[in-house]
Amino acid sequence: MTTSNYATERETTEGKVFTVTGGDWDEVVSGTDPINDERIVVNMGPQHPSTHGVLRLILELEGETVREARSVVGYLHTGIEKNLEYRNWVQGSTFVTRMDYLAPLFNETAYALAVEKLLGVTDEVTERANTIRVLMMELNRISSHLVWLATTGMELGAISIMLYGFREREYILEIFEMITGLRMNHAYVRPGGVAQDVPDEAIVKIREFLKMMPKKLKEYEDLLSGQPIWIERTQHVAVLDVTACLALGVTGPVLRSAGLAWDLRKTMPYCGYETYEFDVPTHTDGDVWGRYLVRLAEIRESLKLVEQALDRLRPGPVMVADKKIAWPAQLAIGVDGMGNSLEHVAKIMGQSMESLIHHFKLVTEGFRVPPGQVYVGIESPRGELGVHAVSDGGTRPYRVHYREPSFVNLQALPAMAEGGLIADVIAGGASLDPVMGGCDR
Amino acid sequence: MTAPNDRNDTGGLPVPVTPAGASSGAPAEHPPSSPAGRGMFGNHGTGDVSGFGGLVRQRKPVEETPRPYGGYFDEVRDALEEAYPAFGDAIEKVVVDRGELTLYVRPERIAEVCQVMRDDPALRFELCSSVSGVDYLGADERRLHVVYQLTSMTYRRRVRLEAAVSAEHPHLPSVTAVYPTADWQERETYDMFGIVFDGHPALTRILMPDDWEGHPQRKDYPLGGVPVEYKGAEIPPPDKRRSYQ
Numbered sequence: 001m002t003t004s005n006y007a008t009e010r011e012t013t014e015g016k017v018f019t020v021t022g023g024d025w026d027e028v029v030s031g032t033d034p035i036n037d038e039r040i041v042v043n044m045g046p047q048h049p050s051t052h053g054v055l056r057l058i059l060e061l062e063g064e065t066v067r068e069a070r071s072v073v074g075y076l077h078t079g080i081e082k083n084l085e086y087r088n089w090v091q092g093s094t095f096v097t098r099m100d101y102l103a104p105l106f107n108e109t110a111y112a113l114a115v116e117k118l119l120g121v122t123d124e125v126t127e128r129a130n131t132i133r134v135l136m137m138e139l140n141r142i143s144s145h146l147v148w149l150a151t152t153g154m155e156l157g158a159i160s161i162m163l164y165g166f167r168e169r170e171y172i173l174e175i176f177e178m179i180t181g182l183r184m185n186h187a188y189v190r191p192g193g194v195a196q197d198v199p200d201e202a203i204v205k206i207r208e209f210l211k212m213m214p215k216k217l218k219e220y221e222d223l224l225s226g227q228p229i230w231i232e233r234t235q236h237v238a239v240l241d242v243t244a245c246l247a248l249g250v251t252g253p254v255l256r257s258a259g260l261a262w263d264l265r266k267t268m269p270y271c272g273y274e275t276y277e278f279d280v281p282t283h284t285d286g287d288v289w290g291r292y293l294v295r296l297a298e299i300r301e302s303l304k305l306v307e308q309a310l311d312r313l314r315p316g317p318v319m320v321a322d323k324k325i326a327w328p329a330q331l332a333i334g335v336d337g338m339g340n341s342l343e344h345v346a347k348i349m350g351q352s353m354e355s356l357i358h359h360f361k362l363v364t365e366g367f368r369v370p371p372g373q374v375y376v377g378i379e380s381p382r383g384e385l386g387v388h389a390v391s392d393g394g395t396r397p398y399r400v401h402y403r404e405p406s407f408v409n410l411q412a413l414p415a416m417a418e419g420g421l422i423a424d425v426i427a428g429g430a431s432l433d434p435v436m437g438g439c440d441r
Numbered sequence: 442m443t444a445p446n447d448r449n450d451t452g453g454l455p456v457p458v459t460p461a462g463a464s465s466g467a468p469a470e471h472p473p474s475s476p477a478g479r480g481m482f483g484n485h486g487t488g489d490v491s492g493f494g495g496l497v498r499q500r501k502p503v504e505e506t507p508r509p510y511g512g513y514f515d516e517v518r519d520a521l522e523e524a525y526p527a528f529g530d531a532i533e534k535v536v537v538d539r540g541e542l543t544l545y546v547r548p549e550r551i552a553e554v555c556q557v558m559r560d561d562p563a564l565r566f567e568l569c570s571s572v573s574g575v576d577y578l579g580a581d582e583r584r585l586h587v588v589y590q591l592t593s594m595t596y597r598r599r600v601r602l603e604a605a606v607s608a609e610h611p612h613l614p615s616v617t618a619v620y621p622t623a624d625w626q627e628r629e630t631y632d633m634f635g636i637v638f639d640g641h642p643a644l645t646r647i648l649m650p651d652d653w654e655g656h657p658q659r660k661d662y663p664l665g666g667v668p669v670e671y672k673g674a675e676i677p678p679p680d681k682r683r684s685y686q
Contacts, residue, residue, distance in 0.1 A: 074646075074647055077648040081658070086679040086680065117539055117540075246568060247620070249569060249623075250622075267597050268599075373543075373588075374541060375541065375601060377599075386571050386590060388571060390575050392580075398575070399576070401575075403573075411624060411625050440648055
């Protein structure tokens with residue numbers, strides 16, 4: 001510790017003291033304006049609690065202002081589309097359900113609709129199966145929006161809403177478990193119908209949920225809608241108007257928050273949505289606040305749809321009558337999830353050779369799908385979820401492509417973030433509601 | 442299932458023939474699931490003695506649909522023909538299947554066609570829902586197809602555009618100038634199929650790592666799986682398993 005080139009020194013009664021200010025830094029920074037010129041590049045993610053999974057954002061910052069934002073995706077790519085080409089058509093349900101893990105029933109339904117269209121059996125899907133699909137999808141929409149509310153609240157500093165949102169979502173997942181055997185990744189909606197019928201206990205539980213949920217929604221609104229911090233963080237933040245939405249292909253609540261009432265359930269109905277009474281909520285500001293209001297209103301509309309679906313559930317088959325397509329087993333929920341019912345196993349093993357052969361052929365070989373291609377779009381909680389399915393006439397998909405709303409919508413992030421504050425990147429990104437499992441597939 | 446035939450000419454080897462009922466029962470096939478294009482199972486040389494080895498898969502090319510198509514498809518075609526002078530040159534064929542309209546477009550014309558599809562008041566396909574690819578290996582000389590799903594919000598219509606390029610020269614113009622939303626989707630198609638969209642602002646990989654070699658969604662891309670032991674049995678990787686065609 002002798003003399004130093006980097007710091008001035010002086011002797012004191014306590015010993016030698018170095019002063020590390022000064023030096024030649026005046027020279028170094030001369031010519032730069034620290035207020036206006038300082039640009040730094042910040043990597044946000046891919047491991048960041050506020051990026052909804054493994055989304056990486058590269059932000060070029062000037063002070064607290066974002067000058068450029070680029071998103072990097074692909075960290076959760078699992079090759080689901082490629083995998084589908086090596087499984088038969090029915091097994092596909094099990095794969096696609098894992099894409100957007102907050103909306104598994106939408107992935108399955110879109111896939112099932114595409115396969116049915118390829119098979120030409122769309123009109124043969126039974127009334128009850130369609131009603132159950134609507135019922136399940138709308139419950140799923142509520143649970144997905146609740147997770148959105150919960151996580152967005154948490155990211156903007158409202159921890160209570162996070163706990164409430166996940167609590168109510170858990171209730172829906174319990175309903176799903178009663179019906180499908182699993183909380184997530186159900187593989188419940190199959191080409192030709194659904195895997196099995198809805199048990200009576202589940203109907204009771206859904207009715208209870210319908211009674212409970214409006215009160216909870218009121219609670220959320222009491223908690224957030226009048227709260228100054230929530231309003232400050234969301235109003236006029238991350239604005240995207242209709243023009244920008246259309247150019248960037250953004251659909252779903254984000255598009256509706258900008259004022260265009262485009263909802264595939266209304267505009268290009270499927271599963272009998274045209275026979276239900278519901279509204280398409282919109283807002284005109286195109287900001288995070290508008291998206292919050294639109295999603296809350298959509299939960300209310302979904303509750304209406306669930307109620308109507310429950311009321312029109314009539315006894316009947318839940319799978320197409322064509323035994324060349326319908327999964328031969330009567331499934332039942334056992335302690336380890338969904339599987340073949342014991343009666344069915346007893347029948348094919350003990351009584352009916354014909355059933356055994358049929359079961360074997362359909363399970364090992366699967367059904368053949370006439371060659372051709374179709375595109376089916378449905379309204380997922382995040383926007384248009386499209387399936388482009390190609391068949392070559394075989395028992396396995398030739399190609400299945402998912403038009404994932406998370407993937408397409410994420411392109412809008414730079415448009416929302418650039419020129420705004422870094423804190424608003426979080427709000428804007430959250431308002432797009434990206435699910436990386438769906439985005440990367 | 443094999444039809445009786447004269448096997449003396451071929452030195453006792455079975456000759457592939459169309460089995461009885463193949464034209465009436467089984468669905469038509471194109472393109473084949475295996476390069477060989479025959480047999481009940483995908484894996485060959487396994488000594489399959491089931492008798493299904495004589496089945497021949499028939500490839501039916503996609504054929505132009507005669508007019509009238511029905512629905513709004515005629516209107517769309519007429520509007521495009523009127524608004525786009527080079528229609529005859531650009532559109533290779535028009536196919537209506539399962540209630541969906543597909544226009545097969547010459548690849549170098551795709552951006553122009555998209556521009557007209559978006560801007561013409563009688564067409565108004567404002568939204569490009571999806572861009573993706575399909576690899577028709579063995580069924581089409583220009584095996585790589587790019588598929589565009591356009592949506593008209595004004596008229597609530599959908600149309601599919603399809604452009605085919607060869608693997609040797611996989612180039613076609615980017616439509617990002619017309620539909621900015623195609624940006625990432627074209628990158629994904631490039632990533633997965635190696636199709637190059639000329640004029641794209643930054644055509645880089647998006648889902649696979651930057652230094653990845655090959656394009657995984659091509660049908661000739663090796664899966665590279667290894668056999669796995671499960672409960673004492675050896676399970677081959679998916680592409681090596683015996684599978685139904």
